Amino acid sequence: MRLEQLRVRGLRCLGDISVELDPALNVFTGANGAGKTSVLEAVFLLSHARSFRSGAKEALLQRGASQLAIFAELHHVDGRTGRVGLGRDGVRWEARLDGANVAIGQLVRECAVVCFEPGSHALIAGAAEERRRYLDWGVFHVEHEFLICWRRHQRALKQRNSLLRSATPTDDALFAPWEAELAQSALQIDQQRRAYLDLLRPKLLTSVGGLLPELGALELRYRRGWPEDQELGRQLREQRGRDLARGHTTLGAHRADWSIVFEHAPLREHLSRGQEKLTALACMLAQAELYAEHRGEWPIVCLDDLASELDRAHQAAVVAQLAAVQAQVLLTGTELPQALQGRPARVFHVEQGELTRLL
Structure with missing residues (x-):
């Protein structure tokens, strides 16, 4: 499965961003605290209705905001498509699938995301x-x-x-x-x-x-x-x-x-x-x-701060394995990891919660 269009509003430092993702490899670069991990966090929330980061749930909201919303277009290998969304107003979560309100469990079953990050x-x-x-x-x-x-x-x-x-x-x-x-x-x-x-x-x-x-x-x-x-x-x-x-x-x-x-x-x-x-x-x-x-398709794979978590040999091995199975990968780093040099990828620069496509 893959996400084609992702929109995030009011999540941590992400005010209102919209990004068209590559079906294979997507890299988000930027300084620490720029908001690149929050992009992966948004995708993870669609699959788990909770963050992979520790801390109070209130910290998910952008400072001064009362709501957050995440929307994405989801494509499956069998040709099925769907519009998935997760929003929060106050303490209550609301899940949506193809424009209709659904139970959180139905959203989680539709969108599968696995993540490797510094706390793993x-x-x-x-x-x-x-x-x-x-x-x-x-x-x-x-x-x-x-x-x-x-x-x-x-x-x-x-x-x-x-x-x-x-x-x-x-x-x-x-x-x-x-x-x-x-x-x-x-x-x-x-x-x-x-x-x-x-x-x-x-x-x-x-x-x-x-x-x-x-x-x-x-x-x-x-x-x-x-x-x-x-x-x-x-x-x-x-x-x-x-x-x-x-x-x-x-x-x-x-x-x-x-x-x-x-x-x-x-x-x-x-x-x-x-x-x-x-x-x-x-x-x-x-x-x-x-x-x-x-399920006949790989889940979406998020790799947060890959270069600081793994040595170059293991970075290259993981990226090669995921490329071989054609999994969609979202990866972050302060710069483009050496293991990705020469590989086709869609690269974004993240600064103060804003995304700019570089490649």
Whole structure:
């Protein structure tokens, strides 16, 4: 898939920009703070309805603005086209598809974007929440029933946590219905996540092997969020007292995690920051390849500040791989990376939130 026309209004330092993108390689250059990362952020928002950058949601809005809007023309390899949009007025997000208001999930399913950026190492070294997001985005695009199940789980979890914080006695009649729903939905989510990881594993083995051969064989480990040999409903009943003291549910699909263990780096702490980044990049490429296998087209790929995150050899390898599969790539840097020298690309200069096409 590819974006042909992108318009952004009121996002960070981007006042009102409109850019016609190349179907292959697009490079945004400029000084730090010029707004080039915000262009990638706009594209990512269309696919995730959240930013890949940390910080308060209010920081997304341009200073003095009360609204932001992102619109794009989306083209699929099968010839389908669509107009996608995401807007925010105050705290409420509104998604649009071909001029009609739609659920956020429908927009996210239509537009797929993966991103490698300076914070991507958190996928390997950060909290479990980041790894669950990565996993669930992939499951969502493979398993159509996942979103319904995930929402059921979130609703049951919210209700049980509310009971735990209400200082209400642990009356079984109050807790039992939500615990039954939580256990049932968690089991379904667990099965879907396992099935997805089984599909991802061979892609990951190839991707990591190409980027980090010195680390040897790898093992992909998964923890579902409650003991493997125990039924979650029973565990929730037995753990009510402990959960009541903590004020939240300590077992369930919302506590799941996964990790990559290397033959020559059995602990995460054995990896350098550079190796963490390359592992995260391998995960992104593997997920994109699996998406392409199931949907018949590659997702849009964003690479933020590529030259400062990867050495020249890895830059060239990644760009060559993406060019070979004809993925649309949006890439940023303070200048045109050497790995792109001689490659056809559409180059833009970004300064104070304004875009100028150079090539």
